Amino acid sequence: MQFGIFTVGDVTPDPTTGRTPTEQERIKATVAIAKKAEEVGLDVFATGEHHNPPFIASAPTTTLAYIAAQTERIILSTSTTLITTTDPVLIAENYAKLQHLSGGRVDLMMGRGNTGPVYPWFGKDIREGIPLAIENYHLLHRLWREEVVDWEGKYRTPLQGFTSTPRPLDGIPPFVWHGSIRSPEIAEQAAYYGDGFFANHIFWPKEHTERMVSLYRRRFEHYGHGSADQAVVGLGGQVFMRKNSQDAVREFRPYFDNAPVYGHGPSLEDFMAQTPLTVGSPQQVIDRTLGFREYVGDYQRQLFLMDHAGLPLETVLEQLEILGEEVVPVLRREFDRLRPAHVPEAPTHASLLAAARETVEVPR
Amino acid sequence: MSRARTIAVVTAGLGRPSSTRLLADRLAEATDRALRLADEDVVIEVVELREHAHAITDNLLTGFPSGDLAEAVRVVTGADGLVAVTPVFSASYSGLFKSFFDVLEEGALEGKPVLVAATAGTARHSLVLDFALRPLFAYLGAVAVPTGVFGASEDFGSNASGSLAERVDRAGRELADLVLRRPASGRVDPFENPTPFEQLLSGG
Numbered sequence: 074m075q076f077g078i079f080t081v082g083d084v085t086p087d088p089t090t091g092r093t094p095t096e097q098e099r100i101k102a103t104v105a106i107a108k109k110a111e112e113v114g115l116d117v118f119a120t121g122e123h124h125n126p127p128f129i130a131s132a133p134t135t136t137l138a139y140i141a142a143q144t145e146r147i148i149l150s151t152s153t154t155l156i157t158t159t160d161p162v163l164i165a166e167n168y169a170k171l172q173h174l175s176g177g178r179v180d181l182m183m184g185r186g187n188t189g190p191v192y193p194w195f196g197k198d199i200r201e202g203i204p205l206a207i208e209n210y211h212l213l214h215r216l217w218r219e220e221v222v223d224w225e226g227k228y229r230t231p232l233q234g235f236t237s238t239p240r241p242l243d244g245i246p247p248f249v250w251h252g253s254i255r256s257p258e259i260a261e262q263a264a265y266y267g268d269g270f271f272a273n274h275i276f277w278p279k280e281h282t283e284r285m286v287s288l289y290r291r292r293f294e295h296y297g298h299g300s301a302d303q304a305v306v307g308l309g310g311q312v313f314m315r316k317n318s319q320d321a322v323r324e325f326r327p328y329f330d331n332a333p334v335y336g337h338g339p340s341l342e343d344f345m346a347q348t349p350l351t352v353g354s355p356q357q358v359i360d361r362t363l364g365f366r367e368y369v370g371d372y373q374r375q376l377f378l379m380d381h382a383g384l385p386l387e388t389v390l391e392q393l394e395i396l397g398e399e400v401v402p403v404l405r406r407e408f409d410r411l412r413p414a415h416v417p418e419a420p421t422h423a424s425l426l427a428a429a430r431e432t433v434e435v436p437r
Numbered sequence: 438m439s440r441a442r443t444i445a446v447v448t449a450g451l452g453r454p455s456s457t458r459l460l461a462d463r464l465a466e467a468t469d470r471a472l473r474l475a476d477e478d479v480v481i482e483v484v485e486l487r488e489h490a491h492a493i494t495d496n497l498l499t500g501f502p503s504g505d506l507a508e509a510v511r512v513v514t515g516a517d518g519l520v521a522v523t524p525v526f527s528a529s530y531s532g533l534f535k536s537f538f539d540v541l542e543e544g545a546l547e548g549k550p551v552l553v554a555a556t557a558g559t560a561r562h563s564l565v566l567d568f569a570l571r572p573l574f575a576y577l578g579a580v581a582v583p584t585g586v587f588g589a590s591e592d593f594g595s596n597a598s599g600s601l602a603e604r605v606d607r608a609g610r611e612l613a614d615l616v617l618r619r620p621a622s623g624r625v626d627p628f629e630n631p632t633p634f635e636q637l638l639s640g641g
Contacts, residue, residue, distance in 0.1 A: 203637075204637075204640065207637050207638060208638075211638060227640070257627040257628050257631045257632075258631070258632065258637055260631070261631045261632065261633070261634050261637065262634060262637070264634075265634035276499065276500075277500075277501055278501055278503070278507075281501075284628050285628075287628075288628050288631060292631065296634075334499075335498060335499050336498075337498065338494070338495045338497075338498030338499050339495045339498075339499060339503065343495075343503065344499075347499075347501075347503045347504075
């Protein structure tokens with residue numbers, strides 16, 4: 074099982090000091106966080122994509138390439154890549170390039186974005202969100218698999234005899250996850266291609282996740298990619314830990330109360346009961362996280378949100394140390410012990426390459 | 438006999454006791470009577486918005502209904518008919534009343550028969566039914582019955598012709614008629630019956 078972190082790249086004032094980091098501080102902090110994630114033994118670092126303040130998450134492949142150059146092992150991913158408003162030709166090029174530079178340490182997660190004006194800023198119509206996600210991804214899927222593409226669709230200029238360069242590393246396209254909170258069409262899309270499905274999971278009651286994952290698994294089997302329990306599922310999570318749970322709650326509360334997404338709404342205690350948010354001891358995080366498989370089944374990837382709502386960098390780095398040293402080793406062992414042998418790990422470049430070679434070498 | 442018809446009653450009165458709740462109960466009774474005359478079983482489910490005021494605000498901020506509010510939303514969206522009653526605040530429905538309908542999922546009330554009603558201190562506010570409540574439910578795709586019921590304080594002490602009791606009765610009958618003419622509510626669940634991908638891909 075893969076464990077990692079995902080970030081939205083928000084530039085948020087620290088509510089305990091009133092200080093807002095500069096854009097450059099936040100960008101550099103993002104890099105430091107990714108390097109720390111590798112150092113403490115995590116498997117995945119994923120960045121979001123936003124095109125408006127107060128975020129610094131535009132140009133994701135620039136950030137990921139810079140991190141790739143300073144790391145050895147960690148998989149670089151997105152959370153999410155805006156398949157609706159980004160030209161699929163650019164996505165094909167940028168992420169194939171990143172594959173070559175990082176030695177295949179790339180996958181990505183498609184999403185539609187949640188900022189209304191992004192659509193008109195990029196010349197699109199938000200009411201076409203789902204059809205855009207479907208058509209654009211279909212083109213991207215072909216660009217990575219067909220040397221020469223002829224294309225005509227509704228949402229971009231036609232392509233005649235187009236070859237996207239560089240070609241995917243070793244001819245293996247990056248593995249793709251599709252993220253959605255509650256659109257059944259996206260679960261259906263992930264199932265159709267046999268891609269992964271990622272449930273954001275945080276900020277929402279588990280029923281949303283349960284319903285989406287169950288649909289995805291059922292349709293994954295329907296489209297002949299394997300049994301429902303072999304479908305590739307990822308989940309988000311959000312945690313804050315201290316040795317004593319009371320200390321964790323006391324320290325995190327001002328960040329919670331003023332957070333951009335849910336701040337000034339429900340209490341920390343209510344939100345912990347209603348959503349997967351866990352603020353407490355490492356053991357409480359372990360117990361809660363192990364409980365996720367009870368409603369989504371055995372899954373392949375767990376990403377945690379660790380760095381939002383204005384938490385200072387040094388706190389985030391401490392949190393990553395606790396996560397990497399005290400939580401993830403236990404989760405890894407327990408999830409591995411619980412998972413039946415026929416349930417696969419998440420695909421990586423190496424595993425996809427090995428599978429492709431096996432297919433080619435089978436004598437007929 | 439078929440399954441019981443469910444009538445959800447949403448009332449936004451804040452007082453205890455509340456004249457809005459009093460009117461809501463009378464409308465529910467009238468609807469119940471009319472449905473039983475047609476030999477139907479009836480279940481009346483009352484949603485007092487005051488009890489969900491905090492959860493409604495949380496829902497506006499978080500995007501999802503929690504706990505008892507989630508159950509109230511299920512009751513209202515699953516009902517065969519709806520009685521919606523608000524006090525008049527500043528020349529319109531109350532903010533709490535509007536916020537409840539703001540947090541429902543898009544399309545949640547499409548085609549649902551609804552009886553609109555309001556209360557205020559004086560009858561000078563009575564057009565709020567036609568200038569505020571009807572446009573709201575028209576936007577939500579609900580089907581409002583012809584008679585809306587406005588209860589001013591003075592109506593609770595009057596027996597004149599065209600009295601509150603008569604209007605309540607007529608409105609209840611109209612809601613019952615609409616509920617009876619409508620097949621039992623059954624929206625397609627996109628999680629049970631997803632649109633096949635080939636259809637999505639071809640622009641379906």
